[in-house]
Amino acid sequence: MKLSNVLTGMSFVAALAGAPAAHAAVSPAPATAKAQVDDDAIESRIEKAIKKDSILAARGIDVESDKGKVTLTGKVKDASEKARAARLAKGEGVVSVVNSIEIDPNADRSKIDRAAEGTKEGLDKAVDATAKGVKKGVDESAKAVGKAAEKTAGAVDTAGDKVSDASVTASVKTHIANDPTLKATTINVDTAAHVVTLRGTVATTAAKAKAEEIAMRTDGVKRVVNELIVKP
Numbered sequence: 001m002k003l004s005n006v007l008t009g010m011s012f013v014a015a016l017a018g019a020p021a022a023h024a025a026v027s028p029a030p031a032t033a034k035a036q037v038d039d040d041a042i043e044s045r046i047e048k049a050i051k052k053d054s055i056l057a058a059r060g061i062d063v064e065s066d067k068g069k070v071t072l073t074g075k076v077k078d079a080s081e082k083a084r085a086a087r088l089a090k091g092e093g094v095v096s097v098v099n100s101i102e103i104d105p106n107a108d109r110s111k112i113d114r115a116a117e118g119t120k121e122g123l124d125k126a127v128d129a130t131a132k133g134v135k136k137g138v139d140e141s142a143k144a145v146g147k148a149a150e151k152t153a154g155a156v157d158t159a160g161d162k163v164s165d166a167s168v169t170a171s172v173k174t175h176i177a178n179d180p181t182l183k184a185t186t187i188n189v190d191t192a193a194h195v196v197t198l199r200g201t202v203a204t205t206a207a208k209a210k211a212e213e214i215a216m217r218t219d220g221v222k223r224v225v226n227e228l229i230v231k232p
Contacts, residue, residue, distance in 0.1 A: 039066060042065040050085065055084065058171075058174060058178075061076070063089070068093055068094055070097045075101065164194065165193070168194060171219065172214065175214045176211060182210060194223075195224075208226065212224050
């Protein structure tokens with residue numbers, strides 16, 4: 001056998017022996033990176049859910065998310081509304097919910113109602129001060145001022161009732177418009193002495209009952225007269 005043939009065979013064997021080692025040196029593909037929590041998406045989802053809720057939409061609840069830890073702040077009317085907000089906050093990406101919402105029975109009262117009460121309180125104090133000052137003078141003058149004070153207080157009470165009725169009507173309309181089963185209906189709402197009257201047409205008996213329930217649940221409503229007509 002020629003020497004050149006022997007050398008060629010040895011080179012071929014060496015090449016085969018080195019091939020596995022080269023293959024083993026290839027690095028494995030890197031592992032997929034773990035997805036990060038999207039706090040903006042979590043906040044957006046929870047805020048949309050609250051705005052769609054017929055009860056919580058008008059409460060002004062704030063939502064903040066930090067690495068999936070959600071914090072709720074604001075004011076609601078009672079404990080059931082606070083728990084309702086916490087349930088809406090739970091979902092994909094949420095690690096925990098810190099419910100710092102305060103309970104305020106007057107949370108759903110309108111700014112108009114509060115302003116009216118403030119005006120009435122101020123007038124009452126002014127009338128009382130006037131009455132006390134005049135009382136030190138002539139008795140007849142004091143009596144006249146007392147009668148004027150009563151008339152003024154009565155006028156303020158009447159104005160306050162009118163403002164409250166208007167506020168009740170607005171609140172009922174808002175709650176009906178935010179309810180997914182009633183927002184497509186046309187329901188007229190009238191309020192007199194805190195008695196709400198519902199008129200219009202709805203598609204089902206259940207929708208009629210739902211509208212009455214929403215109206216009755218609204219703050220300031222004493223009674224509901226349901227004159228809705230069911231037309232499938």
